[in-house]
Amino acid sequence: MDGQATPTKKYTAFLTRRLPEPAWKLLKSQNSNFNLIVRDSEEHIPYKELLESVVGIDVLLCLIPDQVDKKVIENAGPNLKMISTMSVGTDHIDLTTCKKYSIQVANAPGVLTDACADFTIGLLLSVSRRIVEGVARAQKGDWPPWHPLWMCGPSLNRSTVGIVGLGQIGQAVARRLIGFGVGRILYIANTPKPEFEKALGILEKTDLPTLLRNSDFILALCPLTSETRNLFDKNVFSQMKSTAIFINVSRGPVVNQDDLYEALVNKKILAAGIDVTTPEPLPPFHPLYQLDNCVITPHIASAEFESRNNLAILAVKNLLSGINEGVMQTPIDLSHL
Numbered sequence: 001m002d003g004q005a006t007p008t009k010k011y012t013a014f015l016t017r018r019l020p021e022p023a024w025k026l027l028k029s030q031n032s033n034f035n036l037i038v039r040d041s042e043e044h045i046p047y048k049e050l051l052e053s054v055v056g057i058d059v060l061l062c063l064i065p066d067q068v069d070k071k072v073i074e075n076a077g078p079n080l081k082m083i084s085t086m087s088v089g090t091d092h093i094d095l096t097t098c099k100k101y102s103i104q105v106a107n108a109p110g111v112l113t114d115a116c117a118d119f120t121i122g123l124l125l126s127v128s129r130r131i132v133e134g135v136a137r138a139q140k141g142d143w144p145p146w147h148p149l150w151m152c153g154p155s156l157n158r159s160t161v162g163i164v165g166l167g168q169i170g171q172a173v174a175r176r177l178i179g180f181g182v183g184r185i186l187y188i189a190n191t192p193k194p195e196f197e198k199a200l201g202i203l204e205k206t207d208l209p210t211l212l213r214n215s216d217f218i219l220a221l222c223p224l225t226s227e228t229r230n231l232f233d234k235n236v237f238s239q240m241k242s243t244a245i246f247i248n249v250s251r252g253p254v255v256n257q258d259d260l261y262e263a264l265v266n267k268k269i270l271a272a273g274i275d276v277t278t279p280e281p282l283p284p285f286h287p288l289y290q291l292d293n294c295v296i297t298p299h300i301a302s303a304e305f306e307s308r309n310n311l312a313i314l315a316v317k318n319l320l321s322g323i324n325e326g327v328m329q330t331p332i333d334l335s336h337l
């Protein structure tokens with residue numbers, strides 16, 4: 001056998017569902033050196049099927065609703081080396097277990113930023129200008145002759161906006177807010193952003209109580225972590241102005257939903273707009289749907305064709321570079337875990 005190279009083992013990659021066409025084309029054009037298993041469905045993979053499908057794979061490409069927990073990772077077995085997620089958020093993946101087994105994880109940052117920032121402004125205005133409520137009233141015939149203060153809401157112009165989490169999306173939202181003439185933007189973030197503060201002129205890093213006390217609009221744009229889980233609870237809502245509008249485009253579990261309901265019903269805050277909930281999908285008869293002062297959208301902040309296609313393409317690029325070069329393009333730093 002002297003002189004014969006040991007054949008390198010072909011990786012097996014498993015995709016939990018079909019991907020949008022441009023990402024699929026890219027994958028199909030470059031899959032000759034690995035085994036590709038694609039679950040032939042547009043639908044979410046049931047947990048039990050995920051557990052069974054991952055056994056023995058080397059690379060997993062997953063999506064937000066796929067719960068890649070300890071059990072799934074351990075069921076995959078020792079071959080599992082890389083997980084590429086078609087998402088920015090990684091809270092559906094047990095990163096601690098990934099670190100334990102030296103599994104690389106890559107998300108897809110950057111590609112959704114503008115879509116999410118546009119949507120955040122849209123949701124904020126839908127709530128403050130009562131657009132959804134107005135449409136519902138008009139459709140029900142609840143439309144009196146023009147009335148000076150009917151269906152009025154607070155101005156964004158000259159207001160103080162509090163941003164919780166000034167990452168890429170938070171910064172893109174802050175830039176857009178300048179165009180709406182806001183007076184002040186307060187933010188909390190793990191790291192200060194002095195250059196960005198200087199560029200915008202009206203941005204101030206602060207602490208949570210100061211942000212809550214002073215903001216007319218409070219935007220949750222932070223990732224879900226052990227520090228942000230349940231951050232917006234009764235105590236936090238009680239520190240907001242009674243005229244405050246709360247917007248969540250982050251993750252459902254950063255909010256204690258019962259406490260949000262209580263704050264909205266008892267007018268502790270004026271209104272809320274939430275694109276993310278617990279659970280998702282939020283069941284149709286959930287009490288929050290009954291409130292005029294709550295706008296609920298079904299996790300669509302990033303739902304632009306271009307951004308979702310780019311999200312899928314970046315997830316595929318991560319998978320390909322992981323297989324071909326051993327390092328994914330946009331790996332997550334797990335060293336702090």
Ligand SMILES: O=C(O)C(=O)CO
Binds near residue numbers: 064086088112301302
């Ligand atoms: O990519 C994510 O994390 C999203 O929430 C997409 O909407």
